[in-house]
Amino acid sequence: MTALLEMRHITKTFPGVKALDDVSLAVAEGEIHAICGENGAGKSTLMKVLSGVYPAGSYDGEIVYAGETVHFTGIRDSEERGIIIIHQELALVPLLTIAENIFLGNERASRGVIDWPETFRQTEGLLAKVGLRETPGTRVESLGVGKQQLVEIAKALSKNVRLLILDEPTAALSESDSQALLDLLLELKAQGVTSIIISHKLNEVRRVADSVTVIRDGATISTLDAREGGLTEDRIVRDMVGRDMAHRYPARQRRAGDTVFDLRNWSVWHPEHADRQMIRDLSMTVRAGEVVGIAGLMGSGRTELAMSIFGRSYGRRISGEVRMHGRPVDVSTVDRAISAGLAYVTEDRKTLGLILEDTIRRNTVLANLGAVSQRGVIEEGRETEVAEGYRRMLNIRTPSVFQKVVNLSGGNQQKVVLAKWLFTEPDLLILDEPTRGIDVGAKYEIYSIINDLSAAGKAVILISSEMPELLGMCDCIHVMNEGRFVGELAAEAASQEAIMSMIVRE
The missing domain is CATH 3.40.50.300 (P-loop containing nucleotide triphosphate hydrolases)
Known part of the structure; x- marks a missing residue:
């Protein structure tokens, strides 16, 4: 031709x-x-x-x-x-x-x-x-x-x-x-x-x-x-x-501990349309070391659920209870949700997750400025030390933590978002489409980070539109449709066909 x-x-x-x-x-x-x-x-x-x-x-x-x-x-x-x-x-x-x-x-x-x-x-x-x-x-x-x-x-x-x-x-x-x-x-x-x-x-x-x-x-x-x-x-x-990837998802020992996160009877209404209920009386639990997936089509309410839990960042007339380690906690604002041990990695990293024109150093510490401050003044040396630590830990490919985030690839930007929330030392990490728009090599690195978190006893909620990702990474999967959970599958019983059949039946 x-x-x-x-x-x-x-x-x-x-x-x-x-x-x-x-x-x-x-x-x-x-x-x-x-x-x-x-x-x-x-x-x-x-x-x-x-x-x-x-x-x-x-x-x-x-x-x-x-x-x-x-x-x-x-x-x-x-x-x-x-x-x-x-x-x-x-x-x-x-x-x-x-x-x-x-x-x-x-x-x-x-x-x-x-x-x-x-x-x-x-x-x-x-x-x-x-x-x-x-x-x-x-x-x-x-x-x-x-x-x-x-x-x-x-x-x-x-x-x-x-x-x-x-x-x-x-x-x-x-x-x-x-x-x-x-x-x-x-x-x-x-x-x-x-x-x-x-x-x-x-x-x-x-x-x-x-x-x-x-x-x-x-x-x-x-x-x-x-x-x-x-x-x-x-x-x-x-x-x-530059290498074979026979296994797209790293192996992980599945050992769940005590219940970390317990959501009870959670309901959320649309922020602008008062008669439209987005989340309908949902309940779920996540244990230490467990990765729980949420599957569903676009518009099923997955992101709305995550944002409403994290400081009521979405919705009105929110009702229900959030418990961490068996105790009710206040998640009515983002600050209170962070203090309660929650962190949320948004699906829209460029708009909601990062300040693109600022440095890796500044973005890394944004959610926990108190940890790098003394009497209300940021200690730049401590700030650099923290950012360098996460750069090495997460293998963020950059010449320097003083590099602007806008100049990083999508996978490295996603690692900066993860670093920002890991620095808050959460007990529950909610990941909303954490590998969207990044390549298979960077995905594997993100999956390895998730496994490290679960091995350290953290609880993880993984929201993804990619069913193979959920099947490869999760201990169990909740299937969501029109603001409700319509089924739950253990890892060994889950398949793309089983997930889709639950959605279609509704």
């Missing part, structure tokens, strides 16, 4: 770090080409070079597109050639409508006046192409993440896309939304659109990709042709991490 894109010997250096080292990539016309690699391997950097986010002159190497050498000085240059990138953090304006977002900066206008009838007509056609049934006048803030992703693709189609780049497009999507998006990519392929997809979900890569390029430590390791057969997840993983 004819190559639409060739990136030859691309090298990109940041101060103190060589992000890309002589990377080469070829993408054939009309194919779906996957790029895989660990967090920090250089995948997103390579795509930013291609799209002009990092302009010509800021890197070494050559880009050949549609048969000619190109030098993009900005993202508008690449878009004019039909190269459109959709980043993991969607670039939509929540308060604007779908139509306004699709044509923002690319307005349908005559003599400086927007032609709204034409804008809406074209929007309807684009929405039909991506399978979105909402009207052009619908505000983006009212859409779920899956539908927002479709709006981004419709926006790309409005710019006559020829090469579509998607960076972790299904990281925040439910399984059904992920499948719908992958089906759309296959439809676009049939229409002649070439796609590059960056993904950690290897089952999805195998489903849609014609070829796979693996990048490790800023260098090209291999390019695999999926059409020849024999492409396995184990082969991709071996190239990604």
Whole structure:
């Protein structure tokens, strides 16, 4: 097949770090080409070079597109050639409508006046192409993440896309939304659109990709042709991490002790819709050394449950009782929940878990400033000592704890969030999608940390949309649907089929 894109010997250096080292990539016309690699391997950097986010002159190497050498000085240059990138953090304006977002900066206008009838007509056609049934006048803030992703693709189609780049497009999507998006990519392929997809979900890569390029430590390791057969997840993983990972989940001795956390008759109502009950009379217990999973579809109430327990960060008219070590505790505020021995690692690390523009050092101690303060004044030496300790313990890959968190890969950012909460010395750690958007190597490290915590007698609640993760890590799994537990499975009796059958029966 004819190559639409060739990136030859691309090298990109940041101060103190060589992000890309002589990377080469070829993408054939009309194919779906996957790029895989660990967090920090250089995948997103390579795509930013291609799209002009990092302009010509800021890197070494050559880009050949549609048969000619190109030098993009900005993202508008690449878009004019039909190269459109959709980043993991969607670039939509929540308060604007779908139509306004699709044509923002690319307005349908005559003599400086927007032609709204034409804008809406074209929007309807684009929405039909991506399978979105909402009207052009619908505000983006009212859409779920899956539908927002479709709006981004419709926006790309409005710019006559020829090469579509998607960076972790299904990281925040439910399984059904992920499948719908992958089906759309296959439809676009049939229409002649070439796609590059960056993904950690290897089952999805195998489903849609014609070829796979693996990048490790800023260098090209291999390019695999999926059409020849024999492409396995184990082969991709071996190239990604430089070693075999026969066991994706580290072994753990399952020894549960006394009850640490006891939730009784917990009910929560929606913070804005007074007649909508989100959590319905839930009870659960977690013992020392135990990892208890919560499974359920998006919208089942898993995150709402976790946030309502942790300082009533979500919901109104909350009722029920929380006991720690057999004694009732006050969790009515975040400070009181922390004092009671609870910690919560949010699913949204970038917005709720970290201050991205601050350092690793500062983020690590944020939830327990009193432990690094003397008479209300932070002791910077102690602060650095604590951050360095957790950097070594959790293997946070960074030159220094004075590095800004925004410059870390997703897996290392997640380790900083874990460090922040481990520094509070919790008895119960609630982990909400702790491995979302991170690669298999970093996942294994997170799983090992969870096992270390359980071995130390901590109680852990693990909320995850990835059923294999729950099956591989948990002692028992609660199945949640519409704000209620609809079943409980011991580890030895649990399976994906058993979990889904409990959800479907409801």
